[in-house]
Amino acid sequence: MTSEAAVRITGLVKRYGRTTAVDGLDLTVRRETVTAVLGPNGAGKTTTLETCEGYRRPDAGTVRVLGLDPMARGGGLRARIGVMPQHGGGYPGARAMELLRHAARLHAHPLPVPELAERLGLGSCGRTPYRRLSGGQRQRLALAMAVVGRPELVFLDEPTAGLDPQARRAVWGLVRQLRADGVTVVLTTHFMDEAEELADRVAIIDDGRLIAEGTPAGLCRGGGDSLRFAGRPGLDLAALRSALPLGSGVDEPTPGLYRVTGEVTPHLLATVTAWCAQHGVLPDRITTRRHTLEDVFLELTGKELRP
Numbered sequence: 001m002t003s004e005a006a007v008r009i010t011g012l013v014k015r016y017g018r019t020t021a022v023d024g025l026d027l028t029v030r031r032e033t034v035t036a037v038l039g040p041n042g043a044g045k046t047t048t049l050e051t052c053e054g055y056r057r058p059d060a061g062t063v064r065v066l067g068l069d070p071m072a073r074g075g076g077l078r079a080r081i082g083v084m085p086q087h088g089g090g091y092p093g094a095r096a097m098e099l100l101r102h103a104a105r106l107h108a109h110p111l112p113v114p115e116l117a118e119r120l121g122l123g124s125c126g127r128t129p130y131r132r133l134s135g136g137q138r139q140r141l142a143l144a145m146a147v148v149g150r151p152e153l154v155f156l157d158e159p160t161a162g163l164d165p166q167a168r169r170a171v172w173g174l175v176r177q178l179r180a181d182g183v184t185v186v187l188t189t190h191f192m193d194e195a196e197e198l199a200d201r202v203a204i205i206d207d208g209r210l211i212a213e214g215t216p217a218g219l220c221r222g223g224g225d226s227l228r229f230a231g232r233p234g235l236d237l238a239a240l241r242s243a244l245p246l247g248s249g250v251d252e253p254t255p256g257l258y259r260v261t262g263e264v265t266p267h268l269l270a271t272v273t274a275w276c277a278q279h280g281v282l283p284d285r286i287t288t289r290r291h292t293l294e295d296v297f298l299e300l301t302g303k304e305l306r307p
């Protein structure tokens with residue numbers, strides 16, 4: 001049934017002894033989307049993913065993945081999901097390509113192994129034993145093993161951590177391809193630009209709870225956007241304000257320097273420059289600053305380092 005959410009988590013609690021890693025988390029992931037789960041170190045992201053993958057049993061709450069309980073045996077879920085763990089384990093003596101071919105053989109209709117290996121730049125290290133692979137090569141191999149079985153849903157735990165910029169772009173390309181092929185992707189990342197680039201939905205968790213969820217643009221909208229320009233001091237702020245779109249404001253924090261607040265859009269910029277033209281003002285040093293996902297993340301989760 002395709003209208004069913006890919007992942008539905010309700011009131012999830014997971015404890016390790018006295019540590020509550022996940023503390024009443026609610027999260028729904030829609031099918032055929034890319035969802036980025038963000039959160040400070042220790043927020044409970046990996047624990048949440050591992051619970052969805054069937055590696056951890058919830059202490060309370062329910063988790064349904066493709067409509068199934070990940071802890072139930074025999075439901076066929078394992079064959080339908082792909083998992084890239086944060087620290088992928090491989091047999092130390094097995095060669096990279098042997099591991100990938102082995103993973104492919106476990107599935108009924110695997111992707112063609114040579115193309116996938118080529119795409120992730122694994123060709124040249126195919127004969128290298130796992131223990132001698134670099135960190136980045138291990139990451140890319142783990143990603144290839146997660147997707148080789150054509151899963152409906154993949155969980156990628158920090159897929160680009162430790163990758164060079166070229167490999168990062170290759171991973172982004174693969175994630176986009178998965179999405180275009182109708183695969184649901186749930187990934188964690190500490191790179192806010194990565195979430196903005198790839199994700200349809202972003203879920204921010206802190207202390208084991210969901211604290212924000214939405215599209216990257218929706219989460220960033222408004223907030224700390226600003227447009228600044230210099231002009232002759234003492235412009236008629238009330239007149240300029242009345243020309244601006246609803247929800248925008250303007251002030252003159254220092255004489256001759258103007259700050260327009262509100263959502264920065266092409267229309268806002270055009271309005272300000274048109275107003276200046278009508279009033280014989282040459283706006284100098286126009287700069288725009290948009291609220292980024294990193295701004296939102298820091299506002300919501302604070303700036304303190306986590307223990």
Ligand SMILES: Nc1ncnc2c1ncn2[C@@H]1O[C@H](COP(=O)(O)OP(=O)(O)OP(=O)(O)O)[C@@H](O)[C@H]1O
Binds near residue numbers: 020040042047
């Ligand atoms: N196997 C475990 N045994 C005991 N405590 C654990 C275990 N795994 C995780 N924890 C604790 O649970 C909390 C959540 O950890 P988790 O790995 O889920 O966070 P995370 O959001 O993935 O963090 P990071 O961004 O650092 O990877 C942390 O306080 C961590 O120390």
